[in-house]
Amino acid sequence: MENHRILKHPILPIEEREDVLFSWNGEPLLAKKGEMISSALIANGINVFGHHHKDGSAQGIFCANGQCAKCTVIADGVAVKSCMTAVTSGMEVRSLEGLPELPETPFIPKFPPLEKLEVEVLIIGGGPAGLSAAIELGKYNIDTLLIDDKQALGGKLVLQTHKFFGSEEDSNAGIRGIDIGKLLAQELQQYSSVKVWLNSTALFVFSDKKVGILKDGVYKLVTPRIILNAAGAREKFLRFPGNNLARIYGAGAFQTLVNRDLVRPTNRLFIIGGGNVGLIAGYHALQAGINVVGLAEAMPQCGGYKVHSDKLKRLGVPIYTSHTIINAEGKETVERITIAEVDSKLHPISGTEKSFACDTLLIAVGLNSLSEFTEEAKEAGIQVFAAGDAQEIAEASSAMFNGKIAGLTIAKECGKDEVEAIPSEWYAKAEVLKSHPGAIKDYQKDLPETGVFPVIHCIQEIPCNPCTTVCPTNSIHTEDGGLMSLPVYSGNCIGCYKCVLICPGLAITLVDYRKDKENPLVTMPYEVFNIPKSEGEEIELMDIEGNSLGFYTIISVIDVKKRHTQLIKVQVPKAIARKIASFRIQAKEVSEPLPEPVIPDKMPDEAMICLCERVKAGDIRKLIHSGVTNLNQIKAITRAGMGPCGAKTCENLILQLLREEGIPIEKVVPNTKRPLFIEVPLEKFPDGD
Structure with missing residues (x-):
C-alpha cells in the first residue's frame, strides 16, 4: 500500500x-x-x-x-x-x-446500569467558545460539566495552523489556532470545579430536563440547571x-x-x-x-x-x-x-x-449552526445560552470572546453576585470581532524612500490589530484607533521584523534602503518551507493580486524557528520594492485547464440531494411542482431525510430547491427531526429509561 x-x-x-x-x-x-x-x-x-x-x-x-x-x-x-x-x-x-x-443468532442486549449526574452548568462543546466560557465559570468555582465528542479539547482550533486575526488582548491574535487551543485547555485544568468528558456526545435534551449523553460508549443522564450550547456548526x-x-x-x-x-x-x-x-x-x-x-x-x-x-x-x-x-x-x-x-x-x-x-x-460553501440543543432546552424549560457558531457563524476569535461573555453571564445567573456587570464596550467589541470584511482601500501613499519601514499589504477593513501591539517603537497604528481600521505606518522603524512575523495574513513586508538607495532589500515572510527556498535561488516575485513582478535572486533566508516562519530577502529595484507581497511557489502547469472543456452529459437535476437514500434533485422538484411544500411529506414519499444522517445534509438542499421554485419559507412545513442527535445502538440504553 x-x-x-x-x-x-x-x-x-x-x-x-x-x-x-x-x-x-x-x-x-x-x-x-x-x-x-x-x-x-x-x-x-x-x-x-x-x-x-x-x-x-x-x-x-x-x-x-x-x-x-x-x-x-x-x-x-x-x-x-x-x-x-x-x-x-x-x-x-x-x-x-x-x-x-444480520447475525444468525438473535441479538439480546445486556442493558447496563444507568449513571445519573446533576450539575449546575452543562457546556456542550469544547471548542473556543465552550473552553472560554468554562474558564470563566471555573474562576467562580461553579459546578460545571464540559463535554466534547472528540479525543481532545479545542474544537476546530486543533485544525488551525495559521495565526489568528482579531484582538491580541481578547482573542490571542497573532498566535496559531493549534497553540490557542492548547493554551485554553491548559488554563482550564487549574479549575477543579469544571469536569471534562471527552469522547462524549450529547444525544438529546429531554422534556424532563435531563440530557442524554453517550460517554465512551456508555449512556448517562445529566440534569443541569443551565445549559450552554457551544456545539459549533456543520458544513453545508x-x-x-x-x-x-x-x-x-x-x-x-x-x-x-x-x-x-x-x-x-x-x-x-x-x-x-x-x-x-x-x-x-x-x-x-x-x-x-x-x-x-x-x-x-x-x-x-x-x-x-x-x-x-x-x-x-x-x-x-x-x-x-x-x-x-x-x-x-x-x-x-x-x-x-x-x-x-x-x-x-x-x-x-x-x-x-x-x-x-x-x-x-x-x-466549503458555508456552515449551519448546531442549534438543536438550544431549541430542545427551551422546549424542556431549561435555562439555555448559546455561544460560538452554535449561536452565530463567525470567526473563532469572535467565538472566544463571546464564550467569555457567556461564561460571565451564566456565573451571574448562578448567583455569583461578585461578578461585575459586563461592560457595554465588551458587547461592542463582540460585534466588531464577528464583522464581515469591510471596505477595500488603496495602499498607504506617504511611505518614505529612505531608511527601513514596513509595507502593509492589508488593505481591507477586518478585525485585526497584532501588528499595532507588537511594534517596539509604536510605529504602527490603526487609522482611527478602532479594531476594524486599516493599520498604517508612521514612526521610526528599527527593522526588527516583529510586525512581519506576527501578521496573521502574512501581509507585511519590510523595505530597507539603508545599504542601497536604488536597490533596497525586501524581506518577505514564508511559512510553506516544506517547499524549501535557499540563498542564491531565483524566485518569481508577485504583487498583492498575484501578478508577476519578475525573477530575482534570494539574498538570504532567516529561519525564525520560534515563529515557524522564514524571512526571505531579495534585492530589487526601488520601482517594485513596495509592490512585492510574496513569490510564486506553485508552478503554473499545476492549474492549467484541460485542453478542451468537458461538457457534462448529466443534467443538473441528476444531482443527489439525499446521499443516504439516493434521492435526486429532480425527484424533489417534481413534488414541489405538484404542490408539496411539507418536508415531512417529501420525506415520506422519497425517503429524503430518513437515512442515517437524519436530514443533516439534505434538508438545507431541499430548502434551496423550494426557494428556487419561489416558495416562501413561511409556507414550508418544517421537518420533524428524529429525537437523537446521532444513531445509537439499542444496547447502549439502560433498561426502563
Missing part, C-alpha cells in the same frame, strides 16, 4: 507514533495508535470505504465529524462511523458492501451532478486529515467556496505539500478576508470568482471537475466551461 502520511510540515511537529496492526477486508495494515479508522485507511491509500446498497456507488468520508454516514464501515462485526471510531490492535475492518448481514453540502462520488470532502474533514492526523489525502485538490474556510483550507493544503489546482467562488469576490485570497493568488493558486461547479466525473472517485462562469442570478453561462484534472474536491 502507498503511504500517504505527511513526513514534513512547516508548522506541525512530526512525532514518532506507535504503530497498530489492523486488517482491511482481510489484508493487514498499519495505523497509528489512537487514530480514527478513516484516517488510517486514507493513510494507506484507501479512499473507497464501501458501496451504497441502492446504486452501488462508492462511499468515502465527507465531514469527518460524525454528522453524516458516508464513511460507515464494519469494525469487528459492528457498523460504525470510521471518522469517529479509533483503530484498536487486531481490529478487523471491512467495507460496507450493500446492507450489513452542494448539489451538482457527480456529488455522490468518493473523495469529495468538507473543509473540516480535509483539515482533520492534514492538520490533526498528518495524512495527505490528495495530490491535486480543487476547492469550491471562497469564504475564509475554503481560503484557509487551500493554504493548509500547500503547507501539507498538496497541489491546489484552483478555487471557484460563485460571488463576484471572495467572501473571506482579502489577505487570505491574496495569499493564495500570489503563491500561485488561481481563484475563479463568479464561477460555480457544474459537474464532477470519475469512475468511483473524483477524477475531473468542470466549472463555469455564472450570471447575476448565479446561472451558469454556456460556453464559459473550464475542466480540470483533480483527484479530490473540497466543498
